[in-house]
Amino acid sequence: EIKSIINKAVQENELSKNEIVKLLQIEEEEILEYLYQQADKVRKKYHGDDVHLRGIIEFSSYCKRDCYYCGLRKGNNVLKRYQLKTEDIITQALEGVKLGYKTIVLQSGEDDYDAEKIAYIVKEIKAKADTAITLCVGERSFDDYRLWKEAGADRYLLKHETADKDLYQRLHPGMKYEDRIERLIFLKELGFQTGSGNIIGLPGQSQESLAEDILLFKELKMDMIGIGPFIPHQETPLKDENKGTVEMTLKVLAITRLLLPLSHLPATTALGSIDNYGRQKALQAGANVVMPNITASKYRSRYEIYPAKICIEEKAADCRQCIGGIINSLGRIVAIDRGDSLYI
Numbered sequence: 001e002i003k004s005i006i007n008k009a010v011q012e013n014e015l016s017k018n019e020i021v022k023l024l025q026i027e028e029e030e031i032l033e034y035l036y037q038q039a040d041k042v043r044k045k046y047h048g049d050d051v052h053l054r055g056i057i058e059f060s061s062y063c064k065r066d067c068y069y070c071g072l073r074k075g076n077n078v079l080k081r082y083q084l085k086t087e088d089i090i091t092q093a094l095e096g097v098k099l100g101y102k103t104i105v106l107q108s109g110e111d112d113y114d115a116e117k118i119a120y121i122v123k124e125i126k127a128k129a130d131t132a133i134t135l136c137v138g139e140r141s142f143d144d145y146r147l148w149k150e151a152g153a154d155r156y157l158l159k160h161e162t163a164d165k166d167l168y169q170r171l172h173p174g175m176k177y178e179d180r181i182e183r184l185i186f187l188k189e190l191g192f193q194t195g196s197g198n199i200i201g202l203p204g205q206s207q208e209s210l211a212e213d214i215l216l217f218k219e220l221k222m223d224m225i226g227i228g229p230f231i232p233h234q235e236t237p238l239k240d241e242n243k244g245t246v247e248m249t250l251k252v253l254a255i256t257r258l259l260l261p262l263s264h265l266p267a268t269t270a271l272g273s274i275d276n277y278g279r280q281k282a283l284q285a286g287a288n289v290v291m292p293n294i295t296a297s298k299y300r301s302r303y304e305i306y307p308a309k310i311c312i313e314e315k316a317a318d319c320r321q322c323i324g325g326i327i328n329s330l331g332r333i334v335a336i337d338r339g340d341s342l343y344i
């Protein structure tokens with residue numbers, strides 16, 4: 001019966017909430033393998049063996065928000081914060097392009113980094129290099145988003161984190177679930193290739209709400225979807241909670257691939273941080289993207305979203321080489337194009 005649900009998802013790219021929950025409850029090893037294999041097949045059919053690399057620069061660890069799960073939350077006064085200067089961000093981005101990255105992701109805590117400065121950075125990088133630019137700087141005003149689109153930014157990442165409204169409210173003091181969804185819709189309307197995503201294994205998260213996460217990705221037709229496990233951080237209110245599991249993360253990823261064959265799905269750094277082979281497993285269960293770190297090494301340990309994050313000691317060139325090896329070892333290839341949305 002379970003296999004027939006998987007087969008239906010492969011053929012129709014549609015499932016009900018109940019059917020998704022049934023797949024999330026799979027325990028039998030053989031059926032789990034079947035799910036991952038089918039997701040791998042769908043990935044291959046729509047995306048081939050190409051893996052798209054997105055080089056990520058974590059340009060500021062200052063944050064005015066207090067998300068319960070995150071090590072960058074403002075309540076963490078142990079963390080030594082940093083903010084990169086405009087020119088340093090541009091230099092690091094151009095180094096990333098030299099290493100072969102066709103997408104540069106600029107990510108930060110919610111720092112209120114000057115909108116005009118971000119627009120300038122986008123314009124400068126675009127003028128000097130042939131690369132897509134993805135912004136991931138949280139909830140900002142609609143005017144800021146418009147300014148950055150006009151400056152040439154191509155994509156925007158803003159995970160909805162959890163579709164369970166009550167849980168969202170509890171984990172994000174002072175923030176509103178509706179604001180987030182509204183922004184995702186606005187970003188898409190502006191013409192950004194837009195990404196959402198969720199965290200797997202948040203305390204109090206139900207299987208039903210994970211199913212709703214997946215249905216929301218579909219409803220919003222997200223171009224990119226980041227699915228990573230929750231990893232508890234010592235300096236947060238959730239420090240004593242259990243982390244998300246590799247298995248549940250891979251299940252959500254695989255089901256998402258079956259229902260959204262065209263979307264770009266990264267093998268997340270968080271999954272690679274709780275399992276040495278986490279990214280490899282994700283690449284074989286539906287993922288077609290990896291986001292290696294290209295931030296200058298001296299800052300990496302200070303962007304501690306969660307503990308034991310991989311790639312802290314390495315330099316940009318090390319990660320580029322490492323990830324190329326991983327991709328080739330799986331019989332896959334590093335894509336040479338930008339890996340734009342397949343919906344447009």
Ligand code: SAM
Binds near residue numbers: 198306
């Ligand atoms: N501040 C921006 C925002 O929140 O959208 C971008 C940076 S934020 C660090 C990027 C992502 O990190 C969040 O969307 C969240 O899913 C993830 N994250 C934060 N803390 C985490 C944790 N403890 N475990 C797993 N993922 C986490």
Ligand code: SF4
Binds near residue numbers: 067
């Ligand atoms: Fe700040 Fe983003 Fe972390 Fe929330 S998830 S505390 S907004 S960096």
Ligand code: FES
Binds near residue numbers: 310311319320322
């Ligand atoms: Fe950074 Fe492997 S990708 S060390």
